[in-house]
Amino acid sequence: MRRNSGRSSVWNFLRVTAVVFAASSLLLVASDNAPERVPSYVSWSQETLAAASAGDAFRGMLLAKRCDHCHGSEGFSATGSTPNLADMDELAIWKELEDFRSHKRISRAMEPIAESLSSRDVADVVAYYSKLPVYTDPQDNRNFPGSRPGPGHAAIASHLVAFGDGERGIPPCQSCHGPVAYRPGVPSLMTQNSEYVLSQLEAFANRSRANDINMPMRTISTLLTEDERHALAEYYGSGLGLQPGSSR
Amino acid sequence: MNWRKLRTFLLTVLVLCLIPATRYYQIDAPLLHFLKGSRDVDPLSLHLAGEFVENNLGTEQGADGSVTVRMIAQQYLFVPHCILVPAGVPVHLRITSADVVHALAFNGTDYNVKVLPGTISEAQLQFSSPGEFKTVCREFCGAGHYAMRSELKVVPRDQFPVLRSGERGNCAAQ
Ligand SMILES: [Cu+2]
Numbered sequence: 001m002r003r004n005s006g007r008s009s010v011w012n013f014l015r016v017t018a019v020v021f022a023a024s025s026l027l028l029v030a031s032d033n034a035p036e037r038v039p040s041y042v043s044w045s046q047e048t049l050a051a052a053s054a055g056d057a058f059r060g061m062l063l064a065k066r067c068d069h070c071h072g073s074e075g076f077s078a079t080g081s082t083p084n085l086a087d088m089d090e091l092a093i094w095k096e097l098e099d100f101r102s103h104k105r106i107s108r109a110m111e112p113i114a115e116s117l118s119s120r121d122v123a124d125v126v127a128y129y130s131k132l133p134v135y136t137d138p139q140d141n142r143n144f145p146g147s148r149p150g151p152g153h154a155a156i157a158s159h160l161v162a163f164g165d166g167e168r169g170i171p172p173c174q175s176c177h178g179p180v181a182y183r184p185g186v187p188s189l190m191t192q193n194s195e196y197v198l199s200q201l202e203a204f205a206n207r208s209r210a211n212d213i214n215m216p217m218r219t220i221s222t223l224l225t226e227d228e229r230h231a232l233a234e235y236y237g238s239g240l241g242l243q244p245g246s247s248r
Numbered sequence: 249m250n251w252r253k254l255r256t257f258l259l260t261v262l263v264l265c266l267i268p269a270t271r272y273y274q275i276d277a278p279l280l281h282f283l284k285g286s287r288d289v290d291p292l293s294l295h296l297a298g299e300f301v302e303n304n305l306g307t308e309q310g311a312d313g314s315v316t317v318r319m320i321a322q323q324y325l326f327v328p329h330c331i332l333v334p335a336g337v338p339v340h341l342r343i344t345s346a347d348v349v350h351a352l353a354f355n356g357t358d359y360n361v362k363v364l365p366g367t368i369s370e371a372q373l374q375f376s377s378p379g380e381f382k383t384v385c386r387e388f389c390g391a392g393h394y395a396m397r398s399e400l401k402v403v404p405r406d407q408f409p410v411l412r413s414g415e416r417g418n419c420a421a422q
Contacts, residue, residue, distance in 0.1 A: 036301040036303065036304070037302055037303040038301065039295055043292045043293040043295070044292050045293070163395075164392060165395065166394055166395045166397055167397075169325070169329060169395065169396070169398045170395060171323075171392035171395040171396065172391070172395060174391070175323070175324060175391035175395075176323070176392070181391040181392075183347075213295050213346075214294065214295055214302070214320050214322050214346050215302055215327050216322065216325055219325055219420065220325070222420070222421045222422065223421060
């Protein structure tokens with residue numbers, strides 16, 4: 001009798017476990033969350049920071065021969081649509097190359113090139129480009145700096161760069177892109193080509209570029225008007241960002 | 249016998265004093281941290297997995313008519329930039345920070361939610377009538393702090409869009 005009841009309680013236990021197990025797996029299946037959209041596999045952990053700044057600049061210089069004909073031998077490109085890389089923030093170059101490698105940032109030109117680089121190559125070219133100096137060179141056929149914006153555009157842009165627009169919730173560009181403050185992986189735009197800056201603002205706004213972590217640039221570029229995007233591109237592309245306040 | 253009473257009394261007072269003291273000196277922080285362990289998130293990898301991935305941000309419709317709003321506060325933006333909720337239903341807010349301490353407040357209401365990196369702040373809100381509120385950060389968080397503003401739109405219940413499963417609502421410009 002006693003043994004019997006013991007056995008049946010074991011049975012009961014097993015039955016309950018089975019029901020609970022089945023129910024919980026059903027629940028798991030039922031909670032059909034949409035697949036996650038990951039903007040970039042990069043996250044700024046200590047390991048990432050270490051990996052991104054462990055490159056060998058000399059080896060990078062040799063590797064960068066492959067990049068010269070587009071990005072310029074001094075890190076300043078001849079065409080406005082190709083970005084300048086000289087003196088760009090280490091983490092920013094690293095992140096963009098990683099995003100091209102993982103196809104999180106789409107570019108017909110850059111994806112295959114980035115894929116052909118090993119992790120070590122990436123760190124090395126990062127070390128090289130982030131150390132390239134920014135000085136003028138009359139021998140170089142660089143696109144930068146472009147022509148200055150008219151007074152109207154200069155005023156619009158320098159206001160957005162310095163103060164943003166509190167009413168619309170646009171933070172000042174310089175609070176993330178410098179020189180006032182930098183955040184990890186945010187490139188300085190001070191020596192960037194006008195045409196490239198404009199193309200990126202538009203790409204963020206129409207979501208064809210969607211690799212910004214937690215969406216700051218997709219949000220901000222959408223809040224900007226077409227005219228403001230042009231003004232900002234001209235501002236940075238003409239080198240006004242190098243002398244903040246000079247255009248006001 | 250009186251001594252024993254006094255001893256018990258003194259001991260009780262001592263223990264009672266210890267409770268605020270452990271809070272004040274945060275001796276219990278590791279314990280609280282441990283107890284809250286399952287709620288913690290890694291502020292640096294919110295975008296990789298978990299409930300704060302970008303397509304899960306915004307307003308989720310519950311089966312009971314209430315809604316859950318998930319947001320990220322970061323220097324110097326709230327994401328999504330415009331929150332859309334129906335009037336007259338309970339709103340469960342879940343927000344975390346990707347970097348430093350922020351505080352989310354809706355101008356014109358009493359709601360003020362402290363947002364800390366690594367922790368999910370929860371708040372129960374309800375808006376009785378439709379309206380628009382400015383969402384502001386009330387904790388100095390750096391160079392762009394004063395521009396850290398966005399919006400909350402409360403719409404009549406029948407004007408709140410019907411969301412497909414997995415879809416989240418917001419009113420940020422697309
Ligand atoms: Cu803030």
